[in-house]
Amino acid sequence: MLSVLANRTYRHLFLAQIIALVGTGLATVALGLLAYDIAGADAGAVLGTAMAIKMVAYIGIAPIVGAYASRLPRRSFLVAMDVIRGLVALALPFVDQVWQVYVLIFVLQSASAGFTPTFQATIPDVLPEEKDYTRALSLSRLAYDMESLTSPMLAAALLTVMNFHWLFSGTAIGFACSALLVLTTVLPRSTAVKAKGGIYDNTTRGARLYLRTPRLRGLLAVTLAAAAASAMVIVNTPVLVQAALGLGQREVAISLAAFGGGSMLAALLLPRALDRLPDRTVMLAAAAAMTVALAVLALAWHGHASPNDWGVILAGWAVLGIAYSASITPGGRLLRRSSGEDDRPALFAAQFALSHVCWLIAYPLAGQLGAAGGMGAALAASAVLALVGTVIAFRIWPANDPEILAHTHDDLAPDHPHLAEGHPDGTASHAFMIDELHPHWPLR
Numbered sequence: 415m416l417s418v419l420a421n422r423t424y425r426h427l428f429l430a431q432i433i434a435l436v437g438t439g440l441a442t443v444a445l446g447l448l449a450y451d452i453a454g455a456d457a458g459a460v461l462g463t464a465m466a467i468k469m470v471a472y473i474g475i476a477p478i479v480g481a482y483a484s485r486l487p488r489r490s491f492l493v494a495m496d497v498i499r500g501l502v503a504l505a506l507p508f509v510d511q512v513w514q515v516y517v518l519i520f521v522l523q524s525a526s527a528g529f530t531p532t533f534q535a536t537i538p539d540v541l542p543e544e545k546d547y548t549r550a551l552s553l554s555r556l557a558y559d560m561e562s563l564t565s566p567m568l569a570a571a572l573l574t575v576m577n578f579h580w581l582f583s584g585t586a587i588g589f590a591c592s593a594l595l596v597l598t599t600v601l602p603r604s605t606a607v608k609a610k611g612g613i614y615d616n617t618t619r620g621a622r623l624y625l626r627t628p629r630l631r632g633l634l635a636v637t638l639a640a641a642a643a644s645a646m647v648i649v650n651t652p653v654l655v656q657a658a659l660g661l662g663q664r665e666v667a668i669s670l671a672a673f674g675g676g677s678m679l680a681a682l683l684l685p686r687a688l689d690r691l692p693d694r695t696v697m698l699a700a701a702a703a704m705t706v707a708l709a710v711l712a713l714a715w716h717g718h719a720s721p722n723d724w725g726v727i728l729a730g731w732a733v734l735g736i737a738y739s740a741s742i743t744p745g746g747r748l749l750r751r752s753s754g755e756d757d758r759p760a761l762f763a764a765q766f767a768l769s770h771v772c773w774l775i776a777y778p779l780a781g782q783l784g785a786a787g788g789m790g791a792a793l794a795a796s797a798v799l800a801l802v803g804t805v806i807a808f809r810i811w812p813a814n815d816p817e818i819l820a821h822t823h824d825d826l827a828p829d830h831p832h833l834a835e836g837h838p839d840g841t842a843s844h845a846f847m848i849d850e851l852h853p854h855w856p857l858r
Contacts, residue, residue: 437588444581471523495529500589507579620760632811638803645776676735700740708797
C-alpha cells in the first residue's frame with residue numbers, strides 16, 4: 415500500500431491531507447468548547463446549527479466549484495482554499511456572538527467544499543494506474559480514521575498546558591503547512607474547457623452526469639446506507655454509553671475507537687480485496703452488513719440496559735466501521751471510471767454534494783428519534799434507512815457493468831472524429847461514460 419508514496423507529488427499531497435485533517439480535528443474540539451463558552455447550556459443547539467450550516471455549504475458550494483474548477487489552476491486554487499480556512503481559524507478565537515460563529519463556519523466549510531472535491535479529482539491524474547489509485551484511496555481512508563482517533567487525544571494533551579483558543583492556532587498552522595506542501599508539487603494541468611451554457615447548466619452538469627450513470631446512482635444508494643450507520647455512531651454514541659449504560663467519557667472514546675479501528679482494518683485489507691473482487695460486490699456486501707448489524711443491535715437493545723451491554727456496542731460498532739469503510743472507500747474508483755479528465759472535477763463535486771444530502775437525512779433521523787423514542791427506535795430507524803439504500807443499490811446498479819458498452823451514434827455525421835477514434839470498425843471500442851457525445855446510458 416505504501417508503495418504509492420514513492421510518487422513525490424502524491425506524497426506531498428498526502429502529507430498535506432494528513433496535516434490539514436489534524437488541524438480540522440483540533441478545530442472540532444475547540445469549536446465545541448467555544449460554543450459552550452458563548453452559549454452555555456445551549457451549546458448543543460449552536461453546534462447542531464453549525465453542523466446544518468456545514469451541510470448547506472457542502473451541498474450548495476461544491477457544485478459551483480466543480481463547474482469551474484477545471485478552468486482554474488489547480489495548485490493556486492487549492493492553496494487559496496487553505497489560506498481562507500487558515501484565516502477563518504485565526505478569527506474564531508475572537509468571536510463573542512453566536513451569529514459570528516455561524517458566519518465563520520459557513521466561510522470555512524465553503525472553502526472546504528471547494529478544496530476537497532478538487533483535491534480528490536486531482537489524485538486520479540497524479541496516479542493514473544488503477545492499482546496505485548486504489549491504494550491511495552485506502553491511505554486516504556486511513557488518514558481520516560487516524561485523525562478521528564488522534565486529534566481528540568492531541569487536543570486533550572494540549573489543553574493541559576494551554577487555553578482552548580490556542581487550538582485554533584494549531585488549526586491555522588495545519589492549513590498553512592498544507593498550503594506549503596501543495597506549493598511544492600507540480601500538478602497535472604487540466605484541459606481548459608470552454609464554458610457552455612449559463613451558470614445553472616454549468617453548476618448542475620456534474621449532478622446530471624452523475625445521476626445518468628447507473629453505477630453512480632448505485633454508489634449514492636450505498637452512501638445512504640453508510641450515512642445511516644455512521645450517523646448513528648457519531649450522534650448517539652455518547653447517549654448510548656453515558657446515559658443508557660451509565661458509563662463514562664473514557665468508554666465513549668473507546669466505543670468511537672472501535673468504529674474507527676474497524677474502519678482502519680477494512681482500509682488495510684481493501685486493496686487486495688478489490689484486486690480480486692468487483693467494486694459492486696464489495697460495496698453491496700458492505701451495505702448489507704451495515705443493515706444487518708444495525709438490525710441486530712436494534713433487536714438486542716432493551717429498555718433496561720446495563721453496563722454489561724457495552725461489549726455488544728463495541729462489537730457492533732467495530733462491524734459497522736469495517737462495513738462503512740468497505741462501502742465508501744471504493745467510490746473514488748467508480749467516479750474515475752465514469753468520467754473523463756474534463757468532467758472529473760464536476761463529478762467529484764457532485765458526489766461530495768449529493769453524499770452530504772444523505773447525511774443531512776441520516777443525522778436528524780438518528781438524533782431526533784434517539785431523543786424522542788430512545789436508542790432502540792434510533793437503531794431500528796437507522797437499520798430501515800440502511801435497508802432502503804441497500805435495496806435500491808441492488809436494484810439500480812447493474813450486476814453486469816463492463817466499461818465498454820455497445821452503442822451507436824445515429825446523431826453524428828459519418829466523418830465525425832469520434833467515430834474513427836472510438837468506433838473504428840463500427841463497434842464501440844472505448845470506455846463508455848456520460849458526456850457531450852454520450853448523453854444517455856445505452857439500453858441493454
